[in-house]
Amino acid sequence: MAIILIGYMGSGKSSVGKQLAQSLNLAYVDLDLMISQKAGKTIQEIFAQDGEDYFRKIESECLADVCEQNSVVATGGGIILKAENRQLLSKQKFVIFLTCEDNELIHRLKADQKNIRPIIQDKTSTEILAIYQQRLPFYQVSATMPIDTTNKSIATIVDEIKEKMEKDT
Numbered sequence: 001m002a003i004i005l006i007g008y009m010g011s012g013k014s015s016v017g018k019q020l021a022q023s024l025n026l027a028y029v030d031l032d033l034m035i036s037q038k039a040g041k042t043i044q045e046i047f048a049q050d051g052e053d054y055f056r057k058i059e060s061e062c063l064a065d066v067c068e069q070n071s072v073v074a075t076g077g078g079i080i081l082k083a084e085n086r087q088l089l090s091k092q093k094f095v096i097f098l099t100c101e102d103n104e105l106i107h108r109l110k111a112d113q114k115n116i117r118p119i120i121q122d123k124t125s126t127e128i129l130a131i132y133q134q135r136l137p138f139y140q141v142s143a144t145m146p147i148d149t150t151n152k153s154i155a156t157i158v159d160e161i162k163e164k165m166e167k168d169t
């Protein structure tokens with residue numbers, strides 16, 4: 001059984017995922033890294049050379065693989081876009097949706113320029129937040145546990161998730 005982290009770009013899925021995995025003594029899987037390894041190129045190259053549809057196809061294949069594993073999985077922000085992915089997520093016991101208040105989200109994304117995200121590369125803050133709003137219902141239907149990360153340290157978020165998981169088991 002996998003513990004899956006979902007949420008928009010900049011919501012903290014990778015940072016929280018790594019520490020959560022460590023603290024639960026589970027393997028950590030970064031879905032973007034898995035996709036990149038499978039395609040043999042960076043996410044940016046996949047989008048530029050093969051297009052978003054191809055990226056989404058590999059993303060779905062990788063999600064299906066990791067759902068079978070005992071691990072903590074940080075997904076990419078667009079994982080909820082395809083119905084087949086939402087269907088897979090709906091079968092998981094722990095799908096943790098990391099939320100974040102708009103200003104902090106934009107601040108985090110600006111501070112993380114080295115991670116090139118093709119979906120928002122040439123977008124304004126308003127456009128970036130509009131995409132988040134469009135996706136919000138999909139995150140909400142897919143999640144079993146929403147967690148607000150605004151103004152919280154990674155350690156606090158991890159503790160909160162573990163506490164809620166204990167209550168749910």
Ligand code: S3P
Nearest residue numbers: 008009032076077078117118119
């Ligand atoms: C995407 C988010 C990225 C990555 C790809 C597409 C998206 O992952 O999967 O660039 O559509 O939101 P992060 O959420 O880890 O940035």
